[in-house]
Amino acid sequence: MKNVSFIYLILGFASLATACKSRVNPQTKNISATTEKLNTRYKMLLDYPVDSMSMPRSMNIKTLEIRKVPSRDWTSGFFAGNLWQLYRLTGDSKYKEQAQKWTPFSKKESVNSNSHDVGFKVFCSFGEALKVENKKEYEAVIVKGAETLCKRFNPKVGSIRSWDFNKEIWDFPVIIDNMMNLELLFEASKISGNPKYRNVAIQHANTTLKNQFREDNSCYHVIDYNPTTGTVRKKTTLQGYNDDSVWARGQAWAVYGFTMSYRYTKDPAYLNQAEGTAHYFMANKNLPEDGIPYWDFKDPSIPNAPRDVSAAMVMASGLYELYTYTHNKNYLAFADRLMASVQTDQYILDTQIKAPFLFDHSTGNWPKHDEIDEPIIYADYYFLEALIKGQRLKGSK
Ligand code: GLY
Numbered sequence: 001m002k003n004v005s006f007i008y009l010i011l012g013f014a015s016l017a018t019a020c021k022s023r024v025n026p027q028t029k030n031i032s033a034t035t036e037k038l039n040t041r042y043k044m045l046l047d048y049p050v051d052s053m054s055m056p057r058s059m060n061i062k063t064l065e066i067r068k069v070p071s072r073d074w075t076s077g078f079f080a081g082n083l084w085q086l087y088r089l090t091g092d093s094k095y096k097e098q099a100q101k102w103t104p105f106s107k108k109e110s111v112n113s114n115s116h117d118v119g120f121k122v123f124c125s126f127g128e129a130l131k132v133e134n135k136k137e138y139e140a141v142i143v144k145g146a147e148t149l150c151k152r153f154n155p156k157v158g159s160i161r162s163w164d165f166n167k168e169i170w171d172f173p174v175i176i177d178n179m180m181n182l183e184l185l186f187e188a189s190k191i192s193g194n195p196k197y198r199n200v201a202i203q204h205a206n207t208t209l210k211n212q213f214r215e216d217n218s219c220y221h222v223i224d225y226n227p228t229t230g231t232v233r234k235k236t237t238l239q240g241y242n243d244d245s246v247w248a249r250g251q252a253w254a255v256y257g258f259t260m261s262y263r264y265t266k267d268p269a270y271l272n273q274a275e276g277t278a279h280y281f282m283a284n285k286n287l288p289e290d291g292i293p294y295w296d297f298k299d300p301s302i303p304n305a306p307r308d309v310s311a312a313m314v315m316a317s318g319l320y321e322l323y324t325y326t327h328n329k330n331y332l333a334f335a336d337r338l339m340a341s342v343q344t345d346q347y348i349l350d351t352q353i354k355a356p357f358l359f360d361h362s363t364g365n366w367p368k369h370d371e372i373d374e375p376i377i378y379a380d381y382y383f384l385e386a387l388i389k390g391q392r393l394k395g396s397k
Contacts, residue, residue: 023373024292024307024346024361032341040351041358042086045079046094050101055079056356058364058376066077066355067371074117076106077124078381079356084128085384089391096132103129103138110145116162118149120180127187140193146188146197149181153200156230158207160200162222166238172227175238176212176219176250179205179257182235186264198264207263209273211235212254217276218246218297219254239365245298250313251281256318263326274322281315282334290341291334295363306373309347310362312338315384320389332393339390342383349375358383 048056054068057075069075085100086092102125109121122145130138152161154172162175179348182201189198211232212219221237240247258274261267281287286297292312319335322328341347342359349360357375364371 024288028169034345034348037345037348037351038343038358041089041349042095042356045083045086045356046098047354048079052105055102055105056377058362058371059353059355059357059362061374064353064355071109072108072112072114074115075377076108076109077121077126078377080105080125081128081381082377084125084132084385085381087132088388089384099129099132107141110141111148113148113151114164116149116152116160116175116178116181118145120185121145123181123184124188127183137391142184143188143192143194143197146185146192149184150197150200153204154225154227154230154292155203155284157225157227158203158230159225160204161227170224171224171233172225174208174212174223174225175221176208176257177253179208179255179261182257183260186261190335201261202265202267205258205265205267205270209258209269213273215275216217217280219250219271219277221247222249224259239367241296241299241366244283245296246280247296248281248293248308249295249314251277251297252311252314252318255322256280256314259318259322259325263321271322271325274318275326275328278315278322278331282330290346291338292341292347292361295366299366306363306366307361309342309359310364310376310379310382312342312385313359313379317386317389320386320393335386335390339383339386 054070055076055080056066057069058067059065060067069204080099080102083102086098087095106121106125109118112118118182122141126138127139144305149160154161157172159174160178160181161172162178163173182205185197185201189195211223220235221240223232224234224236225231226233236243237245237247240250253272254277258270262270262274284297285295286302286329292307292309294302294305295308316335316338319331323331347359347361349355349357355375357377358380360375361373362379363373366372
């Protein structure tokens with residue numbers, strides 16, 4: 001049976017690279033015990049009290065302190081989304097009741113145009129709610145959110161502006177993560193019949209396709225544009241190791257984002273890009289045996305760099321969908337491998353730790369020394385999503 005390795009880092013290390021030394025050790029597997037552990041962890045989401053002011057985002061694994069965030073944080077839709085997905089997986093009405101209580105938490109973000117994250121905030125909560133309950137009020141929030149997101153679209157650039165901070169460095173930053181927000185736009189057009197949202201999504205995806213990828217199909221994190229001429233000013237990063245490195249979660253956002261965009265458009269260029277970036281990830285020489293990537297494929301401290309379970313889970317969910325369009329069994333097998341790897345003692349958060357999270361070992365923002373090798377809520381969200389997709393695929397075989 002696997003043991004979670006909590007070999008915490010020797011205090012006093014001066015460099016971040018050393019301080020981020022991996023806590024993941026290769027282990028063996030016991031399926032029934034790990035399923036029981038996951039079930040125990042699922043139930044802990046029910047114990048977490050509904051708080052209209054803050055949502056659990058991550059946990060400092062050393063102090064066990066839970067980091068809570070207000071609705072304006074980009075992660076604010078995930079907790080409701082996790083509860084809706086647990087309801088779909090288990091059929092237990094307790095998850096549904098708790099999901100109904102948490103869903104309004106991110107509602108006011110549907111009119112907050114301060115960042116592109118309205119897609120994450122609104123769609124991961126209200127979008128999940130709509131899969132369970134066909135309510136007009138959920139649809140209205142999604143359409144309102146899409147309207148808000150479109151305010152950040154610049155037709156000259158052909159993109160939605162991601163962030164408003166760092167104005168002294170960037171004029172019009174667009175990050176690869178922004179592909180994920182397009183699902184809100186595509187769905188809003190389906191709900192409302194208004195093609196505007198879908199058209200914005202397509203223009204954004206086309207601009208991303210043109211500028212965000214390297215020859216080898218890896219992607220840059222941030223492209224900065226001139227908002228007047230639409231030309232590229234810089235190809236850079238915020239969350240990667242450096243401008244030329246390959247941030248693992250960014251690659252996963254690209255695979256998922258272009259696969260999802262193919263779902264709505266059937267544009268073969270999107271499928272082609274999703275496949276190219278998936279191959280980059282899957283065949284990378286720096287990918288560990290269990291498939292859970294280091295946080296950046298080019299961190300020179302590999303194999304002592306921290307892993308990122310969240311990148312693996314976004315990838316698993318994206319690959320299950322990519323398989324349905326390509327029928328390439330390598331995608332199915334790789335997603336299955338990622339799902340098998342995380343459902344082990346090595347990655348499931350120790351059940352002695354009372355917290356509303358499922359997995360340890362995600363990395364949020366390494367350059368900022370923030371959320372390194374810890375439980376982070378969006379890893380759980382994309383795990384649950386991938387679990388549902390994988391079960392459906394196998395059930396339909
Ligand atoms: N901005 C989303 C992320 O950190 O991946």
